Amino acid sequence: MSDSPLSIAASITGLLTFVAAVIAGFYAHALGLRDAVDTQAEISSALDKIYLLETETDMLNNAYLASLIRQPDRKYGTGDFKYFQGLYVQSLERMRVMDRELRTSAEIVTKGDGYGRMSRVKRKAAWMASRARIQRDIDERKTESIRIFQIQLAMLSAKIDELSYHQNNHNSTCNVMLADMGDLSNGMMKLPPTPPSPTLSTSFPDRPKINNYAEISATPSQYHTPSKTSEVAPLISLPLRV
Secondary structure, eight states: OOOOHHHHHHHHHHHHHHHHHHHHHHHHHHHHHHHHHHHHHHHHHHHHHHHHHHHHHHHHHHHHHHHHHHOTTOOOOOTHHHHHHHHHHHHHHHHHHHHHHHHHHHHHHTOOOOOSHHHHHHHHHHHHHHHHHHHHHHHHHHHHHHHHHHHHHHHHHHHHHHHHHHHHHHHHHHHHHHHHHHHHHHHHHHSOOOOOOGGGOOOOTTSOOOOOGGGSOOOGGGSOOOOHHHHSOOOOOOOOOO
């Protein structure tokens, strides 16, 4: 008994459906493997970015704390420098908050310790649920890094301007002092010479001038020595009473 054309068509359709299902299964498996590899790569890349941003925050925070520990009583600059320093502290605090949020999101994604199929499925599901938010937080954190770098440049520029102002002020003060000293020196040079006082004259015409102590003769005859007779007083006789 020959099959009817309808049954032959149904058999061919069933065979083609089976082949298509097998091909679709292999294709879905291949896509799953590719997505699994891409998901793991995306998670690793996101974790690397988070670790790098945390390291940057720790370095900036340690440098700021070290500056406070080395010189706790020092007031760093005035004016624009103080303003930009306040912005720097605020930006650094925002970076710490963003790093904590990224760390919490990363722990949610990587909470599966095993490498089995269920762990990979859970990790993939958690990553798919929070991938957009984590990428957005990473982009915002990078933007904050650029912002704090610009603040550092502004602080450096303000400090240079402040030092330049103080240096110019110091130079102006020195120039004024030098000009005053020059005017004083010129005024003293224009004064007439003071005549010598007659009471302070050092010339003595009646006294021989001795140029050197070696010219003094040691002959005793040049000096006056009193005689012995002149030193003895005469004796006076007094009358006696009986």
